[in-house]
Amino acid sequence: xxxxxxxxxxxxxxxxxxxxxxxxxxxxxxxxxxxxxxxxxxxxxxxxxxxxxxxxxxxxxxxxxxxxxxxxxxxxxxxxxxxxxxxxxxxxxxxxxxxxxxxxxxxxxxxxxxxxxxxxxxxxxxxxxxxxxxxxxxxxxx
Amino acid sequence: xxxxxxxxxxxxxxxxxxxxxxxxxxxxxxxxxxxxxxxxxxxxxxxxxxxxxxxxxxxxxxxxxxxxxxxxxxxxxxxxxxxxxxxxxxxxxxxxxxxxxxxxxxxxxxxxxxxxxxxxxxxxxxxxxxxxxxxxxxxxxxxxxxxxxxxxxxxx
Numbered sequence: 001x002x003x004x005x006x007x008x009x010x011x012x013x014x015x016x017x018x019x020x021x022x023x024x025x026x027x028x029x030x031x032x033x034x035x036x037x038x039x040x041x042x043x044x045x046x047x048x049x050x051x052x053x054x055x056x057x058x059x060x061x062x063x064x065x066x067x068x069x070x071x072x073x074x075x076x077x078x079x080x081x082x083x084x085x086x087x088x089x090x091x092x093x094x095x096x097x098x099x100x101x102x103x104x105x106x107x108x109x110x111x112x113x114x115x116x117x118x119x120x121x122x123x124x125x126x127x128x129x130x131x132x133x134x135x136x137x138x139x140x141x142x
Numbered sequence: 143x144x145x146x147x148x149x150x151x152x153x154x155x156x157x158x159x160x161x162x163x164x165x166x167x168x169x170x171x172x173x174x175x176x177x178x179x180x181x182x183x184x185x186x187x188x189x190x191x192x193x194x195x196x197x198x199x200x201x202x203x204x205x206x207x208x209x210x211x212x213x214x215x216x217x218x219x220x221x222x223x224x225x226x227x228x229x230x231x232x233x234x235x236x237x238x239x240x241x242x243x244x245x246x247x248x249x250x251x252x253x254x255x256x257x258x259x260x261x262x263x264x265x266x267x268x269x270x271x272x273x274x275x276x277x278x279x280x281x282x283x284x285x286x287x288x289x290x291x292x293x294x295x296x297x298x
Binding site for chain 2: 002045049058060062064067071073074075078084088
């Protein structure tokens with residue numbers, strides 16, 4: 001089965017949630033995580049493979065833009081028309097307070113220092129929201 | 143194969159393209175507003191329809207044709223759909239078509255006024271003019287899509 005952690009972006013809170021789920025978030029320096037705030041990866045729109053869990057499920061992180069609910073609805077519709085069910089692919093939306101702001105941060109151009117600004121604010125916001133992200137993951141696990 | 147035409151609201155350009163693909167309207171003649179209004183979903187969607195993949199019909203090659211409104215999420219949204227299909231191992235069974243490149247300003251303003259503002263009597267004539275102007279571009283897009291679909295079927 002595939003498990004996709006869904007966020008407004010796939011390289012911030014959804015990425016962290018996927019790593020927490022896999023038990024891979026030992027230290028809390030997010031910058032050590034592969035693809036963290038990686039805008040080129042995010043702009044591609046493709047799911048990011050994070051790893052396999054103990055049950056052999058493939059874990060992904062995916063960003064769907066500012067409207068998380070709409071993204072979730074579209075993917076659920078797509079699964080239905082392609083003949084798949086939640087047993088083949090499960091969506092696990094990860095929602096935090098500043099998720100729309102995080103999605104907007106990625107739009108700041110590089111020449112205006114977009115990458116540094118993105119990393120700076122993402123670190124602060126995600127550190128503050130880490131408890132919420134962990135609670136999100138715990139809800140899925142129960 | 144599943145072919146998904148998508149645009150901002152899933153109400154005008156994508157619906158018209160899907161109708162052209164299915165032969166619901168004649169591709170050789172610019173349709174009038176009354177003819178366009180007979181197309182399912184044309185200028186009839188609501189905000190709740192954003193993100194819903196809606197079935198339009200089956201073409202002569204047994205491809206299922208759908209429409210989708212994705213707001214202003216651009217080409218990335220198509221990649222999200224293709225990415226999901228790819229990790230499920232059925233990338234070849236899906237084709238997404240972005241209709242936004244064929245949408246002109248009259249369609250945008252008319253569509254926004256009619257659907258988002260709810261001023262149908264004001265927006266619809268503007269939309270009609272815009273759709274007439276974009277018609278041949280949409281015909282071209284559909285023809286390209288049909289070729290792509292045929293190629294994809296031949297490859298797999």
